[in-house]
Amino acid sequence: MSDIPEPEQPALLGLDDVPGPRKDAPKGRARSGRPGKAALGTTPVADELPVARVVLDLQPAHLDRPYDYLVPAPMADDARPGVRVRARFGPQEVAGYVVERRETSDHDGRLVPLKRVVSADPVLSEAVLRLARAVADRYAGTLADVLRLAVPPRHARVEKEVLAGLGADDAEDGPAAASDAGPGTDTVSGALPGAVSAWSAYLGGEAFCRHLLAGEAPRAVWTPLPGLAPPAGDGPAHVPHWAAAVAEAARATIAGGRRVLIVAPDARDVERVVTALGEAGVDDVVRLLADDGPAPRYRAFLRARHGLADVVVGTRAAMFAPVPDLGLVVLWGDGEDTLAEPHAPYPHARDVLALRSDLEGAAYLLASPGRTVQAQALLASGWAREIAAPRDVVRARAPRVRALTSVELAAEGPGAAARLPTAAWRAARDGLARGPVLVQVPRTGYLPVVACARCRTAARCAACHGPLGMTRPTAAPQCSWCGRLAGGWRCDECGDTRLRAVRVGSDRTAEELGRAFPGTTVRVSASSAPGGVLDRVGAQPALVVATPGAEPVADGGYAAALLLDAAVSTAGTGLATATEALHRWLAAAALVHPAHAGGQVLLVGDAAPTPTGALVRYDPAGLADRELTERRELDLPPAVRVAAVTGDRQAVDAVVARVGLAGPDTVLGPVELPDAEPRRGATLDPQVRAVLRVPLAQGAELAAQLRASLAVRSARREGGTVRVQVDPKEML
Structure with a gap:
């Protein structure tokens, strides 16, 4: 021995x-x-x-x-x-x-x-470590995976610059105190009563700000009113009302001696919040965006870590920002896809910030033009309170909404069948006499989806079977998956070589509008447009074509908005299709003048009746409540906790077999996923998915058992591939 x-x-x-x-x-x-x-x-x-x-x-x-x-x-x-x-x-x-x-x-x-x-430099704070552990436990992940999301890679030069700017005491003792003033002291410019004026139209709005000022931790789900905030100076209004109200809530929190974290779906919304904060007198702000690059992101991270700013505003990655003395977390637009993390363990900013609110005793404000079923569940459980305006106030601030369905247009004659019906054309013409007109289309590009002109069979790529589209009128069809051209395409069903449009994108829409309104400026705001996504347009008459989430703010607001191809927006099979469609429509409608100023919104197409009715009534809360009731009756999330185990069949079976909660009543599948893209080096066997569904009370136990099963899998070095997602996006 x-x-x-x-x-x-x-x-x-x-x-x-x-x-x-x-x-x-x-x-x-x-x-x-x-x-x-x-x-x-x-x-x-x-x-x-x-x-x-x-x-x-x-x-x-x-x-x-x-x-x-x-x-x-x-x-x-x-x-x-x-x-x-x-x-x-x-x-x-x-x-x-x-x-x-x-x-x-x-x-x-x-x-x-x-x-x-x-x-x-201690870059991992104790609060962020606790949060990372809680996120890993909730999503059946590992702490290392969460810390990769929470702490950006080190940038030595930036670290040296930031630490050199700190005093010796700050560098040794850690973050400075948020404020020497106690709760209730206004440490920003201006009088506090004016700071809550944007909340006076809401039931519970001013009370929420008073709790923030007192250093308390209220939790609320807020549906903002549409429209722009009054300009701070002589210029036109260009800041959305919601951003101005968020800035005033942040101002009250800072006056109470604590700091604020605000998370938004994209950089444009971040800039709008920063602008609103500046107009509210809050200038000590850090922008934390992953798209800024390694050096700016790490600089912002260190400034936040060392308490060098009162407010941290950023995109999804900022949900883990190390903000000392945190008093308020704000999430805007929780229905946006960009707020769901695409890397393991796939957390959503809504849930991460809710966990953070509990762990750090911070206030929580969830705001969105629409309302997700998950937000409605927070209200139904009593975890949060609702902040909303009375119905008469909503009617006074909202534009007039009309749904141009086939029934509505039946008396219009042949013009009713056009993509831009006569009623929509007249509304756009009248709106252009008063200012810019917004045109929202669901798809970017020119013709993103095409089909056989004779038999209407969807055109597919011969190499990967992906959908074909066209980037310009004379271009050859191109696969949207692998990018291969299909110049000699022929329909497999009937042999025809002609193509027709199935989905029309923003570029083709702009081309059609240019012919329908000669002499009118047409601008495109989309990821595929030459100018990219626009942040702001002037008050001059123009047609602004935008995809959902890319709508620019018009100085003074839009005179009208046309929401085209409404049927496409509600044609999905996901559980959240209706609420997501309403979210996109309301986000566009919020930029339009109110009805008393001539503003109107036209929904063009035969969309699903339920979200259409909710848009006409301007009632996202009613739709979310109805959806939540139906999901409870059907045992669907968020009324239950679900986890999807996806991968090779043998690997999926092994992982599920070790889960004690897995049984005939809790496991759905496994089923094959024939449409999944093939993995490099993978076998020809299709991937499968098994779904585990348990009551909410057993959600934490399910995540723990899945995590333990994955630990056994890695220790035994079992073959195949497998991925576990708790509360997957497609089931929410």
Whole structure:
């Protein structure tokens, strides 16, 4: 037995049956209990708290736990909780974060020392660590996966610049206090009563701001009124009302001695909030956007971490921003797809910020032009309160809405069958006499989907079977999946070579409007447009064609809005199709003049009756409540918790079989996914999906059992691929 080498930190290898250190191990090598004064070799160990508990950046699920390391004496001052370190893990060197310093270790084997401290700046705050652990538990993920989302990669030059700008006390003692003033003291310019004026039209609006000022933590779901906020100076109104109201809520929070975190779907909404904050007198703001690049993002992250701003505004990545003394978290537009994280463990900003509100005792404000069923569930459970305007106020502020369905247009004659019916054309013409007119279309591009002109069979790519489209009138059909041209396309069903449009995009719509309104300026706001997505347009008459989410704000508001191809917006099969369509329509309608000023919105097409009626009534809350009631009757989320296990059939079966809650009543499937895109190097066997559905009370247990099953899978190195998503987007 004397020839057997002494094991070094066997827990790092994920082994539980490795024998402990030999009895004749050299002195100075730490075993269980308090480590010795010297580590391996001649490097001394820190005298105080010589053990560092470290979270390592490891992918396998069975290694998702902290590990103990010795702290060499030269690193004693720098290896503080929250700093980045490098440590040996088996044969490799792995990055990680120190999360705790301890006197002793529970590990039975010998501890190894840290390799080095990457930076002495504690970038992982205790609050963000707790949040990351809670998110990993909720979504059956690993802490390492969440920390990759929460903490951006280090940028040494930027870190040096930011730390150099801090005072010596700030750099050593951590974030500064949010404010020396106590709750109720107005530390921003202006009088506080004027700061809540935007909330006076809402039931409970001013009370919400008073709670913020008092340092309390109210939670609310808010449906803002449409329209723009009054201009701060002599210029035209260009800030949406919702952004101005959010800025005033932030102002009240800062006056109460705390800081604010605001998350929006895209950079355009972030800029609108920043503009509104500036007009409200709040200038100490940090923008945190992943699209800005590594250096600006890390600079904003460090400024937030060290308390150098009162407000942090950003896109999805900002939901983990390290904001000390957090008093209010705001989420705008929770129905937007960009707020759902596409990387494991696939958290949604709505749920992350709700967890953060609970963990840090911060107020929570969920705002959107529409209302998701998940937001309605927060109200139904009593976790949050509703902030909404009375119906008479909504009618006074909203534009007139008409639904131009086939029944409505039956008396119009041949013009009723046109994509732009005569009634819509007249509305656009009248609107152009007063200002710009917004035209919303569901698709970007020219002709994103085409079909056989004879038999109407959808045109597919011969290589990957993806849908074909056209980028311009004379272009050859092109696959939207693999990008291959299909110049010699022939229909597999009837042999015809002619194509017809199935879906019309923003570029083709702009071309059609240019012919229908000669001499009128036509502008396109879309990702595929030459000018990209526009943020703002002037008050001059113009036709502005935009895709959902890309509508620019018009100075003073739009005279009218045409919502074309309404049937396309409600043609999906997802559970949230109706609420998503209403969300897009209301977001466009909110930019139009009120009815008393001549503003009108025309919904063109035979969309589903339920969201159409909700738009005409301007009632997103009623639609969300109806949808939630139906889902409760059918045991669909958010009335239940669901998890989707997708991958190779054998791997999916193995993962589900180890879940104790999986049974005939809780497992749906597995079913094949024939339309899934093939994975590189994968077999020809189709992927399958199994759905686990349990009551809300068992949601945490389901996530824990799935996480444990994935840990067994990675420890056994089971073959195949598998992905687990708790509350997947397609089932919400």
